Amino acid sequence: MARKPKPMQSEPMPSKTAQPTTVPVTPVAAENPLAPPTTVGAAVTPPAQLSEAELAAKGLELFNDASLSGGNKASCATCHFSTGHTNNKTYVGLDVVADGDPNGRNTPTLWGVGERAVFGWAGQAATLEDSIRGIIVNRMKGAEPSKESLAALVAYVRTLNYPKNWQVKDDGTPSADASAAVKRGYDLYVGDGGCGTCHQLPSFDKKSKDDIGTGGKFKVPTLHAAASTAPYFHDGRTASLRDAVKLMWEFYAKKMESRLPTEAELDDLTAYVGAL
Ligand code: HEC
Ligand code: HEC
Numbered sequence: 191m192a193r194k195p196k197p198m199q200s201e202p203m204p205s206k207t208a209q210p211t212t213v214p215v216t217p218v219a220a221e222n223p224l225a226p227p228t229t230v231g232a233a234v235t236p237p238a239q240l241s242e243a244e245l246a247a248k249g250l251e252l253f254n255d256a257s258l259s260g261g262n263k264a265s266c267a268t269c270h271f272s273t274g275h276t277n278n279k280t281y282v283g284l285d286v287v288a289d290g291d292p293n294g295r296n297t298p299t300l301w302g303v304g305e306r307a308v309f310g311w312a313g314q315a316a317t318l319e320d321s322i323r324g325i326i327v328n329r330m331k332g333a334e335p336s337k338e339s340l341a342a343l344v345a346y347v348r349t350l351n352y353p354k355n356w357q358v359k360d361d362g363t364p365s366a367d368a369s370a371a372v373k374r375g376y377d378l379y380v381g382d383g384g385c386g387t388c389h390q391l392p393s394f395d396k397k398s399k400d401d402i403g404t405g406g407k408f409k410v411p412t413l414h415a416a417a418s419t420a421p422y423f424h425d426g427r428t429a430s431l432r433d434a435v436k437l438m439w440e441f442y443a444k445k446m447e448s449r450l451p452t453e454a455e456l457d458d459l460t461a462y463v464g465a466l
Contacts, residue, residue: 242345249346252339259284260331266343274300274350276419280426283329289426292405296426299419304348307397308409311424318344352414357465362391368465375462378455384442385459389413394466402441417464432460 240248253274256262264284271277279286280294287294295311303309303318315321322343326332335343357368364373380386388396388410396410408424421427422434436456443450451459 245342245345246349247346249342249344252343253346258326258330258332258335258339260333264330266325269297270300274303274347275415278418278420280421281329283331289421289429292425294425296421296424298411299415300347301350301352302393302412302414303350305393306395306412308395308399311408311411312406313399313409318347322347355465358462360392362394362466364462364465369461371458371461372465373462374455375458375460375465378451378459379462382449383439383451383459384446384448385438385463402438413463414466416466431464432456435460435463 252258253266253270256265256268258265267274269277269279269281276297276299278297280289280291280296281287282291282293282295289296298311309315309318309321310324315324319340323335323340326335357365357372359365364376378385380391388400389412390396393412394414395412399407399409401407404423404425404427416422416431416434420431421429422431423437428434428437436451439451439456439459442448
């Protein structure tokens with residue numbers, strides 16, 4: 191991320207807590223008349239020289255700060271539970287809805303989000319900044335975030351990586367001591383299942399969208415950590431990973447007029463995807 195060498199901008203930002211001009215200045219502002227205006231969730235505006243680590247630390251605070259949302263209803267961590275992962279729920283706005291609701295969106299993990307190029311299930315945001323801004327303003331009904339708050343949140347979520355996995359190497363191939371099922375599953379993944387054409391190794395996503403018959407074009411999501419991101423698909427339509435894998439193979443077989451898997455093959459492919 192490009193860091194601005196110039197001092198902080200000082201034009202007023204729209205804010206729900208902006209004081210009317212008739213209210214006396216707060217003691218903090220009196221002590222430092224040059225302090226830039228603050229916005230909700232950005233009580234302290236970081237100076238321009240913050241290191242990436244300091245910015246990320248600020249971002250972690252904001253990530254747990256419910257004042258980013260209208261009415262202090264939720265923080266990022268409410269839904270991206272467990273260090274930026276997912277609480278496994280499907281939402282419309284801030285309301286939990288039944289998995290499979292066509293308007294619902296299932297909470298994606300933020301692990302590995304720094305490596306993605308398409309954000310939101312429908313790929314509605316081109317950058318991480320746009321994605322987070324849209325979530326604060328539209329989903330959380332919060333005040334317009336300051337540039338500094340956005341930069342801090344982006345820096346924080348970029349630090350969230352996938353856990354290391356002993357069965358699968360960094361290039362996506364099974365390690366020597368992976369289980370036999372995982373090894374067979376990998377062969378199906380890059381072979382007859384056709385999965386690798388969309389969920390490409392080693393990121394297991396694709397930088398674009400596809401229509402797989404789930405109600406429109408959706409981004410090809412990463413399959414890293416899929417074992418713990420249930421429910422599956424944009425609307426959370428399948429509860430088990432095996433059912434998600436089955437739906438995908440059936441889609442691919444229909445599209446390519448190729449064969450369907452046996453039950454044992456579904457088990458193996460699920461073992462491989464579940465090990466990612
Ligand atoms: C009410 C639950 C909820 C809250 C609160 C929430 N998110 Fe999300 N987040 C979601 C859902 C659901 C999606 C998928 C949205 C979509 O596709 O339209 C999402 C998507 C994202 C994405 C895009 C990830 C991707 O791979 O496409 C990012 C980044 C993100 N959230 C970060 C944040 C940050 C940062 C905050 C706090 C400012 C936050 N979220 C607050 C539920 C939530
Ligand atoms: C034509 C491209 C394409 C192919 C081939 C494909 N997928 Fe997908 N996959 C997608 C898209 C697009 C989605 C998201 C659709 C949605 O959310 O409605 C998806 C979603 C998934 C999900 C749900 C992920 C989550 O986090 O919710 C799993 C699991 C999955 N695919 C596994 C597979 C497997 C296993 C194969 C091979 C049998 C495969 N896919 C083949 C495009 C593809």
